[in-house]
Amino acid sequence: MERQIRAVYDALDNGSNKTAIAACQKILKKQPKHELTKTLLALALVRSQKVEEALSHCDEVLAAKPTNDAVLTAMIHVLRGLGRQKDIVSMFEEASKQIPDSEELATQTFLANIRVQNFKAAQQIAGRMHKQFQEDRYIYWHVLSAILQASEPSTSSDMRVLLFKLAHRLITASPTPPYVNADRFHLHLVILRELGLFDEARTLLESEVGKSICAASLACNEVRRDIWRAHGLFEEEGQKAEARITQQNDRNWLEFLSVIDAALLQVESKPEPDEAEKADRSARLTKTRQLFTKLAEDDGLKDRSAALALVELEKRANFYDLSSDPHGLIDVMKHYFELFGDKACCFEDLKPYVSLLEGDDLPQWTAFLQSSIDVSIDNSNVLRKLINAQKLLRYNTPELTLPEESARATQYTQQYLESLIHGSGLPATELQPADDLAILAASSFISIWQLSNDEKHLYNAAALLEFALTKSKQAFQMRLLLVRIYRLLGAPSAALDHYRAMQIKQVQHDTLSHFLISRSSTFSLAASGDLTYHTECIESSQIYISNLQDTGEYIARAFTGEKYSQIPEFILFEDRLEYSLQRDLVKVEDLRIRLTHEPISSDLIDMELIELKFSLDRLHYDNRDFDILANYQPRISASTNDQTLLFGKPEGRGWLTTFLKIYTRAFQQASDLDDTVEEKLLIGDRPKQSSPDAKIPLKDRLHHHLEKDLVELTTDELSFLKYCSTLADWLEPYHDYARPPPAVVLAEAAKLTQAKTGQPLKGVDLPPKNGTAATNGSSKKDEEPPAVVAPPTDLAQFFDDMKARFEAVKAEPSPTMALHVASLTQEACLFFLVESLRFKNPSAVKTNKLGALTQQLKPIRTAALNALRDISASLIKLAETEGTAERRKIFVDGCSPIINSNIDHDFVLNVAKKVTDSRKKVLDGYGKGMARLITTSSK
Amino acid sequence: MSVLRPLHVDDLFRFNNINLDVWTETYDLGFYLQYLATWPDLCYVQAAPSGRLMGYVMGNAGREGTSSDWHGHVTALTIAPEYRRLGLARSLTTLLELVADAVYTGAFVDLFVRCQNQVAIDMYEGMGYSVWRRIREYYGSLGRGREGRDEEDAFDMRKPLSRDPSRHSVRSNGRDVIVDQA
Structure with a gap:
């Protein structure tokens, strides 16, 4: 027996689920009640996506209330695979009840509750565990569970205080002092900080152990600093910081800030000082200035903290009007630039202070920087200084005009090319010191494009960045910018190449995939069988599966390893990924893509509907990284990120909510699943409804779109929304009438399950067959069907309007807008198919006496297909004109600014080829895909 | 800063x-x-x-x-590339050494570096590390590049902490002690 079971485990480990299933069935033939085999069979079935079959075995095992270790462990995997975390909790609760002496089972029950964020139950279990097993660590589990409960948004402020007081009582009553390890100490400090128990905190922190823990633990020292500052001990904190800086050579910026805070402390508390106080303040300022000046001199070029602290000090002195020297700020800024101008980060260091310069200081600053630009670039230090000066100057540009911006673009380009020599000896894996000049030039070209609305400036940006990438292969900043530019130019395959070259993986998918996937249905050729974007969507979503598997595991490990400081952060991290905005943006985009490829069926509609509703009830975390895109635009201008967004529109919560509502409403109408049916058929746990709107009935939410959401939509997306609403409003009464009653739907589902697994569907009591509910998918109604009215003229009109829109934008050089209009028209047509699916079934139409409706649907369908036919033909025709020598010439001619600066003509021609070929491919593919869709939809 | x-x-x-x-x-x-x-x-x-x-x-x-x-x-x-040459690596490592010494009572701190990465080796030597041994094909997954063996082998570099006052974790012939990856 043992050997047979071993074989099943081996098969499961190797991923041979089929073998595992066969082996289990063989064992079960002889021993039909063998619990572990049944569990492993369920596991193999779950892993082979045979959910219904797995369910019945899983439920049998659960019903037997297992206590065997191997069974429990395997069941964890089965239930996780089915998304039934709550059943894991009850399974361990049951097991623990049966063997109350088992510490292991109690631990598992505790951790299972933490896993589902049931902190209250976890707290009670930990309390019991401490009494029973007398381990100190359970006190801390108890304490942390109370704190986690206190931190939940649903906990009232009174309750929060009570829970922290409980935590405090527990921790002070603990037989071992908290300072045996830093994480226990940290937890204690967090409680004292929350409750404002300063004296107790001070005693702990000033003990020898306390001091030595803080010296070695940044986390504890962080809380200590908070506590000190919260109690107004700026002076004392300042002295401590000064000692750390001068005696221990600590150069943590936070210590410098503490010294500055202490120096300027009383300023805020007393806005109108008397003479004595004024003198005192001035003395403090002078003393601090002297300290930093001395430090800066000693540190020299070794460390820039003290020099920058001088800048920060002058900024605050100006702010509080303490400085006697009106040019104090600019002087220290110049000094800083002179010392650290050749460090790449100098621009970023000084940027926050530039906007504070005013009056005479401004021209002086400009002239000062100019002197670092009008130089011969002899070595890479001079080069880096020049780049910083260029960035700082550009940042402060008072106004953007075409001629000046063009002159700047030329200057950046020329300086870039001149400076390449300083990186010529570097290995291919290194970045070139001149890289940022190329990005500055590209930024300039982007601004000119925005000012002139002439796309050729984007050609220059693209070709120059492509050139720079041949010199600096790892310059991801250039690739990110190129991804944006190529999407604007309607060359999606060129964008995709650069995106892939960055090898984005793991958690980066959540923060960076927006560069590629945002509104990518515009470029997707899934209708013609190319599933590139669908694959990218799947790949970028893997991280959410890993999160669900891994993060919970490490939360448990942090408990057993007593790393309490990490646990609240891990829990939040898990939520941030699980409820990630990007995750659902990808999901919606993928659905839009798949609808053009997969046959529209009621199965697809039902499955997606459930997911869509979950998404609508979620409060999303936006983890997307937009700061990664280098921004060297003047502060009076929009950022590079905003300038290069596709269609000039951001895509965020508003866009997501709107599209979720559009899709949910259409799918809900088309589906037979109402809430009662869904409740019965849902397999996993229902996710948390964290959105504040989740309390509003879904039906009401679906009818309303908020202005703040709609600003994220393009004009064409707004037309699409209006079309979808009109269509849904018109068809709603007919759907509601024709939808079979829940009992019938459930009976049908039960029949299917029975046929598939040989087991009845659990939890569904079929009504006796007394003739009122037939199982052929239809039922007799008491009331008459709603009178069929003609469709609003807007519906057919929408397709004519979109055709006109398409005609208006198709001549634009970049096909992006034409593809946008084309893809929305196609999506509208697909929506029509979804909404009319129910009325394609002749028997349903007949039973519900809705024959008149099918007649009314026909003209809209014709209008939709006609529009698609025209647009499709037009796209294919446009494709023929792309990728030609003529188009390449337009591109190359547009690039005269960089060609005149000595970028090789043939190189530019290659970029031109890449762009125009990519345009040709997407236009042709989209047009043909549309044609294919017309054929399948006309059937 | x-x-x-x-x-x-x-x-x-x-x-x-x-x-x-x-x-x-x-x-x-x-x-x-x-x-x-x-x-x-x-x-x-x-x-x-x-x-x-x-x-x-x-x-x-x-x-x-x-x-x-x-x-x-x-x-x-x-x-990050834009923050190099600022001494950041040194202050990060210094704190790690302090904690390895005070909290974990370690005898030394060690790290692995590509044999061909002279810039990094110089930096670590400046921080008190020295080569303890050479590990064959430690970075083998990247394949042998232009620099041959030096690109895929690693130096294991060590720095003694306060519990190693007689500097047992330092040996002068470390570069010649070649081991296979465990």
């Missing part, structure tokens, strides 16, 4: 400017979670006053083979 603070798990949402660099590997979630759930006090970041991440270090502590000596190990040390 930078903020030295603990590495938090949500820094993974903001480390792109560091991790998009070709030499910095982005591992699966489990890797970061394991380090933070086990050695949170050996993982730190340097951040700019704006909050932008500049670099980070992740370390662990454990025993070496059969020896009873605890030691600290620098697993990942990386600085």
